[in-house]
Amino acid sequence: MCLDFESDVPIYMQIRNQIVIGIANGELADGEKLPTIRALANDLGINMMTVSKAYQLLKSEGYIHGDRRNGAMVRKPKTELLKVSELSDFAQEHIRLVAAQAKLRGVPMEEFLMLCREIYEASDEISDNEKGD
Amino acid sequence: MCLDFESDVPIYMQIRNQIVIGIANGELADGEKLPTIRALANDLGINMMTVSKAYQLLKSEGYIHGDRRNGAMVRKPKTELLKVSELSDFAQEHIRLVAAQAKLRGVPMEEFLMLCREIYEASDEISDNEKGD
Amino acid sequence: MCLDFESDVPIYMQIRNQIVIGIANGELADGEKLPTIRALANDLGINMMTVSKAYQLLKSEGYIHGDRRNGAMVRKPKTELLKVSELSDFAQEHIRLVAAQAKLRGVPMEEFLMLCREIYEASDEISDNEKGD
Amino acid sequence: MCLDFESDVPIYMQIRNQIVIGIANGELADGEKLPTIRALANDLGINMMTVSKAYQLLKSEGYIHGDRRNGAMVRKPKTELLKVSELSDFAQEHIRLVAAQAKLRGVPMEEFLMLCREIYEASDEISDNEKGD
DNA sequence: GTGGTCTAGACCACC
């Protein structure tokens, strides 16, 4: 996990995002135990409150759940095969904005879609390798 | 143009984003005159400075330029057919995050890519003249 | 004379600057008649007031003087061989700022001085050619 | 840091300029922490937003960068030994104008160049360790 | 009338 202290994305949000990505690509398995707030804060050289905020957010989103004694654990949501249309407007707006900027900078559609595909597939590399497990 | 005053995205950034998207999908043609700061601020019921901030940001990014006499005008950047690899890391991170969330919510890859395609193509509906229709 | 309507330098100031430069490099000879306000404004496609402001400024600085009937005429100041130290602080600040930026962008001193020399000498090309006149 | 409230140069621009000059001449070392917005605003007797504007401009120009935790810090750009020809037209225009005015006031070229040299060298007084003294 | 600038004061997110 690495942080960008110059980013305009708040640190607690960077932590949250990386954990979400980690869950999606299988680096963080369902039920896996996350480092304690204190450990992670110490590890990253940041305030405990910041980590706490990230964990709290993840909890409220259902990505992790906190066993009082064992600290936080990953809870991989059951995939319910939603349709795209049920993706949050927020996510759609995100893509719309990125796509607009990509287009204005001259990235052709095929290139853009290839990037999207690669990124999505990257999520499978690890879990795919576990298929034969 | 509509704003979400409850969003955690700053208003000036919402304005900026919508204009970028507008340029990308052709709603805002190259050279088109944007509303004056006062007009837009009044129209949206917000402060001039907020609009001014959005315009200044767009100017610094090269999306618009201000003729000293009139207000600001759209400047569609020359598309140089960049490769995706030249897209900012920032944009890639954005997609990575959205893709991760989509996956965790059970959206299969094909659905996800279709969404990306639709969104990118939406940019062309206006500017493209039904070439083979 | 060409103007940059996107510049942050006011138009009347651009006009004033170009005339000063023109006088320095001999394009505008002492006593030469400048175009009328109306003609120049029409020529440049700008408001008469803007040209008027430029002329007024030049007059107050002594670079031109207005004969009521003949319009404005160039008045090349008698060169009094001032020392550099008598250059306005404003001008010195200008150089200081340009030099700082040049340095930070990695322009070595010799390059910088060569530019200054070239620019100063450019002023002489025309008047030098007239030496044998 | 001192401001000229009567100048036609905006205050936020004066702040920006002095910081750029400060970086160039070594008064502000790479990585040095700048005063907080509040502190500087209070110190100068001006509004926070004015300082904020200056800082934001410097950030967008890459002269400083803001660590999310502390305030802003100097980021001395890596000097890549550019050629003068890569200096912005803007900078060249600046010099051209100053040179023209100097010439019209009778400053001979050698004097003018000496001034330029002195100003550029002033940048080194601090950062250079009296190499041959 | 236009944008640019500044102020004073306020609120909030972040750390």
Place this chain on the structure above:
DNA sequence: GTGGTCTAGACCACG
């Protein structure tokens, strides 16, 4: 405590 954001209102330079 820090910076980021927004407001309301004002003044000025510009065209």
